[in-house]
Amino acid sequence: MSLRSDSAAYALTTVGFIERPKDSTDPTAAREGFVMASVDYTRSLSGPFSTVGISTYVLPTDGVTNTDFGRSNDLNPAARLYLLAWDTDIDLMWRGAGAKPEAWGLDFSRNLASNLEVHGEWARQRDASHTVVSATGAVGSTQQDSTAWLVGLRYLTQAEVTWVAEWVHNGNGQSETGWADYQSFLRTATSPGANPALTSKAQTLAQSGMNRPNPGQDYLYVKASASEPWGWVYGSAAVSLMANAQDHSWQVTPEIGYTGWTDWDVRARLSVLGGAARTEFGEKLASSKLELTARYSF
Known part of the structure; x- marks a missing residue:
């Protein structure tokens, strides 16, 4: 059984240049796309380079179209070169300056064995905006080149349990100290009787992206999943861990699913969060969350 997939990374990605961010708590969830035009060319070859593919994209923004990507008046060109070389999937990607x-x-994925796959990503972004907030609310912003990378593996056991493990580094993320200072400011700005100017600043910072998912620099993701465990026909079970490696806060999510009813997909998930004060998961509004979802396809 091959574990290779079209996407190298599972929980997070560092090279989704023209994609909406993944939800690390539900990586397989469908994501809305952007309005874009693309041209693709693929050719099969003989020799070590067995497949070559070229894709070009234009993702226009004008203040009305693709506003989640940007509001400036730009075409936002992008391109991808795909290679299947020496039994390794390789993608080279580029996004032009614009919004x-x-x-x-680049990313790669290779099966080392029928039940073991390794994958990785590396990305470089020029003039990325980096914002830091002090405990008193002073805001500093710089433009800096940043590097992000990911390395991971998937392993299928003889008991048909799939393990996924990934380490993700985001050079433009918030450090442990930087995030703790921001949380200290939020506590002051949202406390009863807080200065309205501080409360307004906190709202502005949240809307500018400071409260985006996975704002830190280093993460560990581990997931174990099984289809039809213990002979449970049409059932599935999984448990995942997402941990901020710098502040040691974490989220553990066990889940079960059932697809035995025609056109129905039912799932239950329990997320348990932990961490010290002023850490990423320790400062979430709830320390646990139960989700029950039912999807009907027609």
């Missing part, structure tokens, strides 16, 4: 800074990167 977002110029970026380039």
